[in-house]
Amino acid sequence: MAETLSDRKIFSLLEVTKSIQKTLSERYKNSFWVKAEMNKLNYYRQSGHCYPELVEKQNGKIIAQIKSCLWKDDYLRADSKFRAVLKEPLKDGIKILFLARITFDPSHGLSLSILDIDPSYTLGDLEREKQETIQRLREEGIFERNKALKLPALPQRVAIISVETSKGLADFTKVIETNPWHYKFFGFLFPSLLQGDKAVASISYQLKRIKKVKDHFDVVAIIRGGGGDVGLSCYNNYALAKEIAMFPLPVITGIGHATNETVTEMISFYNAITPTKLAEYLLQTFHNFSVPVKEAEKKIHDLSRRIISQENKRFQSEIKLFRSVTENILAINKNDIRSLAKSVLQSANYIFKNRRDGLVSVKASLTRATNTFCKAKKFEIRQVANNIPKDVNAQMVDFQITLSQLNHRLQFHTLQLFRSKTAELNNLEKNINNMSPENVLKRGYSITLHNGKSIRNVADMSEGDLLETLVAGGKIVSTVKSSSKKENE
Structure with a gap:
């Protein structure tokens, strides 16, 4: 109450x-x-x-x-x-x-x-959110922008946005790594949340990271396992969809089994219903490249074999023709060859006979000339041998006279050099005695020391420093009261 x-x-x-x-x-x-x-x-x-x-x-x-x-x-x-x-x-x-x-x-x-x-x-x-996002992207003219990019013929370098523990990622990786054709891929994971309110910011952040190193990748793959439409609601977000639409690399998606396609899947370069199908799509791009190459290789191989076979047949035919023509020519010219051979043999015998007679005559002439030359040289050698003792005695007398003259000259010059060097040494000794510290001090000079070292610059002295002055007959100890420099310094 x-x-x-x-x-x-x-x-x-x-x-x-x-x-x-x-x-x-x-x-x-x-x-x-x-x-x-x-x-x-x-x-x-x-x-x-x-x-x-x-x-x-x-x-x-x-x-x-x-x-x-x-x-x-x-x-x-x-x-x-x-x-x-x-x-x-x-x-x-x-x-x-x-x-x-x-x-x-x-x-x-x-x-x-x-x-x-x-x-x-x-x-x-x-x-409703999905339709609003689609309308905004179409009005801005970017709905088909990522689809308009060109996928490399061999998209080997894949930037993957997914959760490291995702089953979808495991399926994708297994298909890629165990393909029976041994196609080689390079995949790098950019871990991200894939559903819920924070997924938009997380995926957008990884896209910005990839954009900074875009030259190192051929394609971006967003991979997620299965899930319902609520789990996929973030993929209808306008900000995320715009980021993908404007991305400089083709973006391919495999984000689940949902039958209701999201905006992200619509605007991406390619969309697969599962990560497995996405991996098969990448393998198919390699097929599209390798199959024509293999077919061309086969055509080149077959054409090469056919050309070689045709050329081999043509070569064998040419050999047969050459052999037949050669045999006909040899048969036709056989008698001419025999006649020419007989003629050549007769000519060779005649030339050999003439050459042999000439060689005999030359041999006799050489023998006579050699005997005459040897007799003349033998006489000259005897005359030279008789003159050798006279020439040797004359040259020995001249050599002894020259040697005696050189000996006298050498003794004279040696004596002169010795006297000159002795005088120089005496003068040098006198100068050294005059410059000795004892003789310098006797002439009235002194030497001032500080800490056992001679003073060279007044700037090194300070008031109160203890000095020793050496003079003839002893030393003087003094203390610095003041110092001054020369005016011109």
């Missing part, structure tokens, strides 16, 4: 909340359908209940929000419908159409109690 205090009627908080509860229960007796975005499911595994956060957004801003509850049995029923229709469970961040009634509890406040959820509405919302 309300209390009266100072003429004021006062209610307790419980009374107010119970009044609100009564009013709302009388006003909102029936359930009704509501559309909203389920910002967060808030599923509690221990109890099995959910407490979804429901919001409505306008231009990205929340304009309405309310708490709700989804009891265990209702949650299991709704989740089962979603799995049957969308192949995905209830999850955060999707738009839903739900049957609810308003409830108010004095302890927990106002909330909506969700009784049922229609999965067809969520599916329709995804389709």
Whole structure:
């Protein structure tokens, strides 16, 4: 009951909340359908209940929000419908159409109690987002842009966007690495989330990384395993689709078994329904290149064999013709050859006979000339032998006279050189004695030392330094009081 205090009627908080509860229960007796975005499911595994956060957004801003509850049995029923229709469970961040009634509890406040959820509405919302993305891309003229790129004849270097543990990636890699034709590929994984709200940012980030090193790749492959349409909703996102459409390399996709094609699949260079089919597509590009090459190789081989065979036959025919012509020519000219051979033999005998007679005559002449030459030289040698003793004696006398003269000259020049060098040494010794420190000091000079070393520059001295001055007969010890440099310095 309300209390009266100072003429004021006062209610307790419980009374107010119970009044609100009564009013709302009388006003909102029936359930009704509501559309909203389920910002967060808030599923509690221990109890099995959910407490979804429901919001409505306008231009990205929340304009309405309310708490709700989804009891265990209702949650299991709704989740089962979603799995049957969308192949995905209830999850955060999707738009839903739900049957609810308003409830108010004095302890927990106002909330909506969700009784049922229609999965067809969520599916329709995804389709609506897809059509809006397609329209924007077509209006911007980039819907077919990636498809217009040219795929290399042998796309060996593949930048792969996928989850490292994805079964789809494993299937793709197995087909590529175990192909029976031994085609060689280089694949580099850029790991990324492939579904959910964060997938758009994750895939876009990896595309930007690949763009920086695009010269190292021929094609980009986005690979994902199977999944329902809700799991694929991120591939209808405009920002992601535009990034793929504008990408400088061909982008090929194999993102699941869904029959409802996403925008990303539509605008990509090539789309395969599964990662396995995507791998087979890459292998087929190698087939398209290798099959014509092998056919050309076969044609070249067959043509070469045919040409060689034809040329061999022609060569054998030429040999036969040459042999036949040669035999005919030899037969025709056989008698002429015999006659010429006989004539050549007779001529050779006649020439040999004449040459032999000439050689005999030449031999006799050479013998006579040799005897005459030897007799003349023998006489000359005797005359030379008789004159040798006289010439040798005369030359020996001349040589002894010359040798005696050279000996006298050598003795004279040696004596002169010795006297000259002796005088130089005496002068040098006198100069050394004059320049010795003792003789210098005797002439009135002195030497000043600092720390045992002679002073060469006044700039090296400081006030208070101890000096030793060497003079003839002893040394003087002094202390520096001041120093000055020459003015011209």
